[in-house]
Amino acid sequence: MTEPIVQYRDVYKSFGDVKVLKGINLDIHAGEKVAVIGPSGSGKTTIIRMLMTLEEPTSGDIIVSGENLWKMEKNGKEVRANEKHLRKVRGDIGMVFQHFNLFPHMTILENCMTAPIHVKKEDKHEVRERAIQMLERVGLGDKIDNYPSQLSGGQKQRVAMARAVVMRPKIMLFDEVTSALDPELVGEVLEVIRDLAQHEDMAMVLVTHEMDFALDIADKVLFLDEGVIAEQGSARDVIEHSQNERLQSFLSRFRA
Amino acid sequence: MEVIPQVAKGLQVTITVLLASALLAYLLAFVAGLSKLSNNVLIRKATGVYVEIFRGTSLIVQLFWLYYAIPMLFGIQLGTNWWIGVIAIGLNYGAYLSEVVRSSIVAVDKGQSEAATALNMSSFQRMRLIIFPQAVRMMLPEFGNYTILILKSTSLVSLIGLHDVLYYGDIIRSTNASATPIVYGVILVFYFILALPLIWMTRKGEAIAKKGAASS
Numbered sequence: 001m002t003e004p005i006v007q008y009r010d011v012y013k014s015f016g017d018v019k020v021l022k023g024i025n026l027d028i029h030a031g032e033k034v035a036v037i038g039p040s041g042s043g044k045t046t047i048i049r050m051l052m053t054l055e056e057p058t059s060g061d062i063i064v065s066g067e068n069l070w071k072m073e074k075n076g077k078e079v080r081a082n083e084k085h086l087r088k089v090r091g092d093i094g095m096v097f098q099h100f101n102l103f104p105h106m107t108i109l110e111n112c113m114t115a116p117i118h119v120k121k122e123d124k125h126e127v128r129e130r131a132i133q134m135l136e137r138v139g140l141g142d143k144i145d146n147y148p149s150q151l152s153g154g155q156k157q158r159v160a161m162a163r164a165v166v167m168r169p170k171i172m173l174f175d176e177v178t179s180a181l182d183p184e185l186v187g188e189v190l191e192v193i194r195d196l197a198q199h200e201d202m203a204m205v206l207v208t209h210e211m212d213f214a215l216d217i218a219d220k221v222l223f224l225d226e227g228v229i230a231e232q233g234s235a236r237d238v239i240e241h242s243q244n245e246r247l248q249s250f251l252s253r254f255r256a
Numbered sequence: 257m258e259v260i261p262q263v264a265k266g267l268q269v270t271i272t273v274l275l276a277s278a279l280l281a282y283l284l285a286f287v288a289g290l291s292k293l294s295n296n297v298l299i300r301k302a303t304g305v306y307v308e309i310f311r312g313t314s315l316i317v318q319l320f321w322l323y324y325a326i327p328m329l330f331g332i333q334l335g336t337n338w339w340i341g342v343i344a345i346g347l348n349y350g351a352y353l354s355e356v357v358r359s360s361i362v363a364v365d366k367g368q369s370e371a372a373t374a375l376n377m378s379s380f381q382r383m384r385l386i387i388f389p390q391a392v393r394m395m396l397p398e399f400g401n402y403t404i405l406i407l408k409s410t411s412l413v414s415l416i417g418l419h420d421v422l423y424y425g426d427i428i429r430s431t432n433a434s435a436t437p438i439v440y441g442v443i444l445v446f447y448f449i450l451a452l453p454l455i456w457m458t459r460k461g462e463a464i465a466k467k468g469a470a471s472s
Contacts, residue, residue, distance in 0.1 A: 054370050083379060091376050101371035105389050114385060115375035160371075167375060 003066070005030045005170060005203055006051065011060030013046050020046050022227035024060070028205065030170065033197050035214035035235075036207045038224035039250060044207040047224070048173040051205075052095045053086045064089050065170075094169035098176040100156040102148040102163070108135065109144040112163045120167070127166070134162040138192050154185030158192050165196065172196070174206040186210070193217070211254040215239060223247045259435060259442050262428055266421035270450070273338065273410045273420065277345035278403050284350025289357025303354070310351035316412055319344040323416045341413035349406050356398040360391040393465045400458025404451050411447075421446050 004027035013021040020043040028034055036044045049055045051062060053069065062069040071078050072085040081089075103111050112131035116122045135144055138158040140151075148156055157177055164172060174193065178186045190213050197204060197217045208214045215221060215235040223231040223238060231244045239251065291303040310318065322340045327333050334340050364387050372382040414423035425439045 052370075052374050054373060087376055087378060093374075095371075095374035097367060097371060097374075099367055101365075101367040103368065103371070103386055103390075105393065115377065118381055118385060119376050164374070173374075 002029065004028055005065055007061075007063040008047075009061045009063065011050065011062060012058045013043070013050065013055065014058045020227055021057075024229060026222070026229065026232075028171070028203050030203055031201045032203045032220060033218050034203070034205045034220045034222065035218035036205065036222045036224055037209075037211065037214060037250070038222075038230075042224040043227050044224050045175055048095070048175055048205055048207055051171070052093060052173055053090050065092065092170040093173065094164035094167050094171070095173040095175065096157070096160050096164055096177050098180050100148070100153070100160045100180075102156055102159055104148050107145050107147055108140065108151070108159050111148070111159060112166045115163070115167055131162070131166050134166050135159070137195070138162050139188070152185060153181045154188045157181065157189045161189075161192055161196070165200070169202055171203045171205070174204065174208065176207055176209065178208070178210055211251070223250070225250075259428060259438055263421050263424050263439070263442050263446060266419055266424040267446070269338070269413070269418050269420040269423075270407075270410050270446075273341050273345070273413055273418070274407050274450070276342040277349070277410070278406050280342060280346025281349035281353055281402070281406060282399070284346060285353030285357050288350060288354035289361070292354065292358045293361060307351045307354055310348050311355075315344065315348045315409060316415065318348055319412055319416060337413070337416050337418050341410070341416060341418055345406060345409055345412075349402055349409075353399065353402055356395050356402070357391070360394040360398075361387060363394060364390045396461030396465050397458055400454060400461045404454045404458070407451055407454060408447065 006026075006028040008024045008026040011021060011024040012019070024047060026047075036047060038044050046055060050057050051064070051069070056070055061071065067089045068078075068081075069086070069089045070081050072081045073079075102108075103114070106114065109128070109131055112135060113124075113127050116127040116130075117124055132141065132144060135141055138161060140155060140158055140162070143151065143155065143159075148159070151159065160177075177193070178189050181189065190210060193204075193206070193213075194217060196202075206214055206218070215238075218235050220232060221235050221238040222229050223242075223244065225246050231238055231242050231247050233242075238247070242248065288303050288307060291299050292307070294300055294303075319341065322334055322344050323337070334343065368386050368390065369382050372386045377385065410420060411422045414420050414426065417423075421443055425443045429436045429439050
């Protein structure tokens with residue numbers, strides 16, 4: 001097997017006195033679809049926020065394509081990463097948020113174009129075409145000149161996914177992307193994720209409460225409990241063969 | 257009616273002082289508002305001193321300081337009366353407006369900055385492309401309100417000998433006391449007419465602010 005695209009090595013994270021993650025070791029391979037499940041407050045979201053550089057680990061290393069994300073070399077010594085280093089290493093990572101976080105002062109199309117143009121310095125016309133194609137793919141080709149405030153929650157989240165994919169990430173992070181949606185809008189968002197999982201070769205990490213969906217599309221499932229990865233493996237292994245009692249009782253809550 | 261053309265002679269000063277001091281105030285507001293968010297403690301503290309001094313003392317006294325006290329103490333003339341009026345009003349309202357700038361920037365939802373980070377923007381790009389445009393929308397109504405206040409404060413420059421509408425009104429009254437009610441009535445109307453476009457702009461600003469900013 002090839003070198004993993006992301007490696008967590010003994011990663012700890014505390015917020016004040018609260019220890020959220022207590023030693024995470026995890027490999028994510030190129031193209032792998034990983035579902036992170038577990039009770040609220042188990043640290044699921046924190047795992048991917050650290051990879052997106054939105055939270056800094058208290059200790060441990062996160063290696064992205066062979067580079068240490070949060071540390072860099074300076075005069076032969078290992079020091080805390082500066083912004084330049086973070087930008088270099090996180091360039092292949094994209095993220096979709098629970099609350100969409102679309103830019104409200106830009107149209108849907110501008111939301112999808114601003115980063116490729118300003119961050120990756122790509123050609124405006126090429127980006128525009130790619131963004132329109134992507135918006136058509138998520139079913140919003142007729143909304144490109146609308147503002148986010150004119151869209152439903154499900155539509156907003158589909159734009160957010162298009163915006164992230166237009167940057168061509170190698171790793172996409174999904175942070176409870178259906179949790180803020182009305183139940184009848186969840187399906188259309190999951191549809192897009194399924195489409196991405198089947199047709200894009202990027203790695204995907206989904207933090208989710210949509211259990212059946214996650215188990216359906218994931219190559220690997222992580223069960224996070226009290227800050228550690230209590231169980232990991234293929235969906236089938238984790239669900240059907242795990243002896244972990246807390247996992248079984250967690251799963252049973254999702255089965256009527 | 258002699259009053260209206262007489263008072264109208266002061267319009268030029270009132271309007272130019274309004275425009276110049278408002279521009280100066282806006283400029284200072286952005287400089288001081290951004291400085292207050294700087295990572296550098298010294299810059300933050302120095303800006304805080306400026307803001308608190310000019311917010312915490314009276315505009316008339318500031319005007320008299322610049323006009324009477326500083327030339328006496330340091331032997332320097334800051335400029336013509338017109339400039340002194342503009343500088344005093346600009347410094348004063350710049351201090352107030354810097355708080356509007358600062359609080360609007362802080363009020364932009366944290367998720368906006370996070371989404372920009374997830375698109376690999378630098379901190380400067382986050383500010384320029386995402387945070388600042390939304391913060392400006394939130395600032396617009398307050399900027400409108402303060403500009404109306406600036407208009408009314410320009411009447412203070414008659415106290416340092418500038419010939420604005422109030423100055424000309426006072427002159428008529430001192431020579432013809434019976435005209436007092438009509439003189440001040442005309443002046444009120446003048447200020448109100450000048451304020452109308454500002455009031456309209458403030459309304460416009462409120463409408464723009466309502467759409468297009470994610471506040472936490």
